[in-house]
Amino acid sequence: xxxxxxxxxxxxxxxxxxxxxxxxxxxxxxxxxxxxxxxxxxxxxxxxxxxxxxxxxxxxxxxxxxxxxx
Numbered sequence: 001x002x003x004x005x006x007x008x009x010x011x012x013x014x015x016x017x018x019x020x021x022x023x024x025x026x027x028x029x030x031x032x033x034x035x036x037x038x039x040x041x042x043x044x045x046x047x048x049x050x051x052x053x054x055x056x057x058x059x060x061x062x063x064x065x066x067x068x069x070x
Contacts, residue, residue: 025031
């Protein structure tokens with residue numbers, strides 16, 4: 001029974017933190033557009049995933065691809 005004396009305030013504190021996080025998210029427009037992120041996966045992304053590092057050699061062969069394309 002003594003555990004209830006600290007368990008209830010801890011639960012109330014966690015609830016207050018969750019409510020504060022939700023209010024912060026709503027005020028910062030985290031829920032403003034719920035539709036378009038779901039549609040982003042349907043479109044091709046033509047941009048490169050990562051830029052080549054300036055130190056990479058253009059003649060180097062990829063380890064997963066052992067033949068050269070002519």
